[in-house]
Amino acid sequence: MTGPMRRISIGIVVLGLAAAVAAWFLSAPKQIGAADLPAGKGDPERGATLFAIGGCVSCHAPEGAKGTDKLVLAGGRAFKTEFGTFYAPNISPDPDAGIGRWEPVDFVNAMKYGTSPDGGHFYPAFPYTSYARMQVEDLLDLWAYLTVLPASDRANRPHDIGFPFSIRRAVGFWKLLYLAPEPVVPVGEDLERGRYLVEGPGHCGECHTPRSPIGGPDLARWLGGGPNPDGPGTIPNLTPGGETISGWSEADIAEYLKSGFTPDFDTAGGSMADVVENTSQLDDDDRLAIARYLKALPAVGAAE
């Protein structure tokens, strides 16, 4: 090979290398350092409220746990998706099986960036796309609460994920597309609390917003409902464009989140029954704030 041909080949190799280097950096897990955290320790009492709205027990408590056993966040629950089966990890304070050796900054990095303490990507079955919208102070409060819960030495079960989704580094590209901490819906100051609870810790969009073919939230149809991941049926549209709750008043929605009763005295079912168990622990003001935000959502029509 001589002359221009040879130069072109070298050019291609250089370009390829540059692309590979760029890809490596672009897909790198993001994290902050302990020095970036605000001073002071979290308040476990405030953390308890975030724990309730976050619904941590719904995924991380052992299946069928009742009463205070729900506070043992031993994990194990299976999540079947089209990408494979994910198993909720042990997030109890056990130093070996759980997250007892984590520092507060590790927790913040997990929740806001989906980054593990050893610098890897968590799969987005863990809804950090929503938690990324949480305030760091709130995360420290939540962390303070988690550390006082009972420990469990139950070992984690590895996820059962097929190729190519088994390449964790590729999650970095997924995050470039979908991990955006900005609020979804522009609202006035009076609706900010409701928006924060719904879009952030409440992670309502994870079920109620339809997803793209590679599993990212379709923000143009925010809270517009979607197929039920567990089988037949649909997760309801929560916007004023939907049929299920568009006729409900703010008080109706708040009551549903408290008692599980709909205005015509049906009750919450499926995974939503778990959600109501969580929201029933909030105070009335927060439930009303959620209801007011939902009533103010941009209408999303029926899916095509």
Next chain:
Amino acid sequence: MRKVSIALAGAAIAATLAGTSALADGHLEKAVEARNAQMKLYAWNLGMLGGMAKGSVEYDAKKAKQAADNLHALSSLSQQGMWPEGSDNFAMEGKTRALPEIWTTYPAISEKGKALTDAAGALAQVAGNGLDALKAGIGDVGKSCGGCHKQFRAPK
């Protein structure tokens, strides 16, 4: 005469077969209708009680007691035959939201049903004793409804 008898017998047999198959075809649908009717009656009586608990209807001790008694009676009815095998939401998609787990984990559902009977019975004892007693009792009824709906009912 003989021809007529044979014809009649044939018609009778045909009618019987048609009748049986109509029964077989509509059998599951009828069971689902009966279940839905039962749920509507629960909701009607709960609506009365829940309206009072929420404050949208004025508390009336007598009406509250009646509605709670109804609820308890309804929850005590035998539902024998109303849950035939094959009437789940996979076999009858779009017609029912009853999950196959009702049948595969039997008798778990009957324990949940008993929780409703117990909660409704407790509510019937106190519903006429004032608004606060009603509010306290209806929460447990709601939880027992949710107990079945959570595990055994698909979303719409």
